[in-house]
Amino acid sequence: MLSFQCVTPGGQVVRLDDLPVEELQSIADSTGLESWFDLYLQPARHGAATIALYRHCCGIAGVDPVDPVTPKVILAAFEPADDDLPTLFEDGVPKTDAVATT
Secondary structure (H helix, E strand, O other): OOOEEEEOOOOOEEEHHHOOHHHHHHHHHHOOOOOHHHHHHOOOOOOHHHHHHHHHHHHHHOOOOOOOOOHHHHHHHEEEOHHHOOOOEEOOEEOOOOOOOO
16 A cells, blocks of 8 residues: 655654554544544545644644645645665566576
8 A cells, every 4th residue: 555754844853653542543534524534545535634634734833834725835735755666677667586697
């Protein structure tokens, strides 16, 4: 499963995998989502919950969030976690094996 991270305005990275489920559920509850999993799975999809998550991640990183929170800010902030990105490609397609061929 693809994991996401939030890159804050200061460049700090907050991985959603590292947030307690209770915190994610609290954000979900306060913004009308049924489950923390909805926010975890698609962090940039849920309007008020997305903004609350972005601000929460900025707070964890100790930086002020960009204000106003625009689509550009959100789409730049939430990205696949670094360790989930493929490192080897062949003809533009991620390789599934970890052994590089030459």
